[in-house]
Amino acid sequence: MNARTIYEQIGGHEKIKELVDAFYNRVAKHPDLAPIFPDDLSETARKQTQFLTQFFGGPPLYMEEHGHPMLRRRHLDFPITPTRKDAWVSCMEAAIDQVDIAEPYRSVILERLTLTAQHMMNTPDDQQ
Numbered sequence: 001m002n003a004r005t006i007y008e009q010i011g012g013h014e015k016i017k018e019l020v021d022a023f024y025n026r027v028a029k030h031p032d033l034a035p036i037f038p039d040d041l042s043e044t045a046r047k048q049t050q051f052l053t054q055f056f057g058g059p060p061l062y063m064e065e066h067g068h069p070m071l072r073r074r075h076l077d078f079p080i081t082p083t084r085k086d087a088w089v090s091c092m093e094a095a096i097d098q099v100d101i102a103e104p105y106r107s108v109i110l111e112r113l114t115l116t117a118q119h120m121m122n123t124p125d126d127q128q
């Protein structure tokens with residue numbers, strides 16, 4: 001990889017938007033995830049587009065509107081079990097493939113998002 005950001009390498013704003021749309025279409029249909037998300041995912045998708053833009057080296061859009069991400073804290077209202085973490089990662093993996101993000105970016109993105117998802121777990125499976 002050269003010095004350009006992952007954000008630029010994969011196609012910038014258009015690609016992140018495509019990825020986020022593909023991801024939330026899957027979340028909306030996933031039996032483990034849909035119940036904890038709002039019915040209308042448009043605002044969630046807008047924030048996630050801002051977040052992933054900055055996470056992968058693009059402009060700090062999320063920070064500009066919402067301040068420091070504090071992602072773990074922002075997820076504490078939702079019971080995020082190991083099962084839901086796996087579901088989130090599998091929706092993201094399928095979305096990455098659907099929008100054709102090529103290697104090496106595919107693996108780098110998936111690895112960073114998987115690590116972040118692990119950090120978001122806050123509830124054991126038997127206490128949800």
Ligand code: HEM
Nearest residue numbers: 036037044047048051074078080084085088113116117120
């Ligand atoms: C918001 C679930 C992992 C980024 C949310 C919301 C839920 C949720 C229920 C609130 C939706 C709303 O009310 O609009 C989950 C689950 C995860 C997970 C089950 C599994 C581990 C992640 C990861 C990231 C992320 C890995 C980042 C890479 C965000 C962002 C928001 C959000 C940016 C919006 C926060 C805000 O309100 O400003 N998530 N999430 N989430 N999630 Fe996750």
